[in-house]
């Protein structure tokens with residue numbers, strides 16, 4: 001069991017497929033602690049812990065080109081896209 005005294009770090013890992021990103025920035029709007037646009041206006045991950053798992057998943061689901069992959073690091077399974 002997880003120790004409630006220990007700060008829980010989310011279990012979802014996000015990655016951006018640069019070739020798919022069209023700079024829509026909805027991921028950045030929803031999860032600004034996790035995503036940022038680089039100098040080429042392509043999304044990049046600035047921190048895995050900048051927002052919680054639910055927000056990270058919502059951000060990934062908002063991407064019009066499904067450029068954000070979400071993986072559950074506990075199960076090793078891909079959570080998004082399905």
Ligand code: SF4
Nearest residue numbers: 021022024025027063
């Ligand atoms: S929502 Fe998708 S297309 Fe838009 S910036 Fe993020 S990764 Fe790129």
